[in-house]
Amino acid sequence: MMRSQRGFTLMEAVLVIALTGIVAVMVGVFIRAPVTGYVDQARRAELVDIADTALRRLGRELQRALPNSIRVDATGTALEFLPVSAAGRYRAAPDAAGAGDFLDFGSNTDNSFAVLGPAVSVSAGDQLVVHNLGLPGADAYSGESRRALTSTGAALATLSYTVGGTQFPFASPGNRFQVVRTPVSFLCSEAAGGAGSLRRYAGYAIQAAQPTSAAAAPLSTLSGADNALLAAQVETCRFAYDPNVSPRNGLVTLTLKLTSGGESVTLMHQVHVDNAP
Structure with a gap:
C-alpha cells in the first residue's frame, strides 16, 4: 500500500520566511525607540550620579576650609584651600x-x-x-x-x-x-566629548603661589591617594568664588558638565563657607 507524503512546498517555505521577516522588521521598529530611550536614560543617570558625587565630595571638603584660604585661578579650573x-x-x-x-x-x-x-x-x-x-x-x-x-x-x-x-x-x-594641614587642590582638565577629568591633589607643602598645572611641581610629583580621580568624562568645569557674599561668609559655585555617548549633563552646586577668622 502506498502512503501519502507530508511536508512543505518550496513556495510555502519562502512565504513563511518572508512573513517572518516582515513581522521582525515591524517589531524592531516599535521596540528600537523604547530600548534606545532606556539606554540613553541609563547613561544620563550614570553621568548625573558621577557629577553629583564629585560635587558633594568637594562641597563637604570646602566646609572645613580655613577662613579666607579658598582661592581660584583666573581660568576657573583650579581651586585650592587649607583644611x-x-x-x-x-x-x-x-x-x-x-x-x-x-x-x-x-x-x-x-x-x-x-x-x-x-x-x-x-x-x-x-x-x-x-x-x-x-x-x-x-x-x-x-x-x-x-x-x-x-x-x-x-x-x-x-x-x-x-x-x-x-x-x-x-x-x-x-x-x-x-x-x-597641607593644602588641597581640585583641578579640572577640560576636553570636548567628555575626554577630560576632575582630580583631587593633596599632601604637598603650602606655597605662596597657587599651583594650577598638573604637569608642574608640586602637583606633578603626587601619586596614589594624593592624586585621586574624582570624575572622568568631563567636558567643562568651572569654579567661582565670591568671598564677600555676606560680611562673614563666602560663596563657592561649582559647575560640572559630563559627556558620554552623545549624552551630556550639567550640574551646579553652591557652598557657603565661613570667612570669620
Whole structure:
C-alpha cells in the first residue's frame, strides 16, 4: 500500500520566511525607540550620579576650609584651600590671679598659649593659624598668619609653636585659632566629548603661589591617594568664588558638565563657607 507524503512546498517555505521577516522588521521598529530611550536614560543617570558625587565630595571638603584660604585661578579650573583639622580659643589675658599662659601679641618671643575649652589634637606637620585675612600682611599661604607647631599629640591643653622672629600680625576678635594641614587642590582638565577629568591633589607643602598645572611641581610629583580621580568624562568645569557674599561668609559655585555617548549633563552646586577668622 502506498502512503501519502507530508511536508512543505518550496513556495510555502519562502512565504513563511518572508512573513517572518516582515513581522521582525515591524517589531524592531516599535521596540528600537523604547530600548534606545532606556539606554540613553541609563547613561544620563550614570553621568548625573558621577557629577553629583564629585560635587558633594568637594562641597563637604570646602566646609572645613580655613577662613579666607579658598582661592581660584583666573581660568576657573583650579581651586585650592587649607583644611582645618582642629580649632579653639586661646587665652588672651592672665586670669584673675595674674596666672595663665596667654598669647602675648606684643612679644616676639612668646611661643605658647593655653587652650580655652576642649583640648585639641595635633599631628606632625600641622601648622597654627591666627586671624587669617587672606590679604598681604595676614595671609596663611605667605606665612604671616601661620606658624609651625612644635607640640604634637592628643588632647593638648597648651600649644607651643615657632615664633620665627615675629609674632602673629593680628589678634583674633574672638580669640580663635585654627590648626591646618597641607593644602588641597581640585583641578579640572577640560576636553570636548567628555575626554577630560576632575582630580583631587593633596599632601604637598603650602606655597605662596597657587599651583594650577598638573604637569608642574608640586602637583606633578603626587601619586596614589594624593592624586585621586574624582570624575572622568568631563567636558567643562568651572569654579567661582565670591568671598564677600555676606560680611562673614563666602560663596563657592561649582559647575560640572559630563559627556558620554552623545549624552551630556550639567550640574551646579553652591557652598557657603565661613570667612570669620
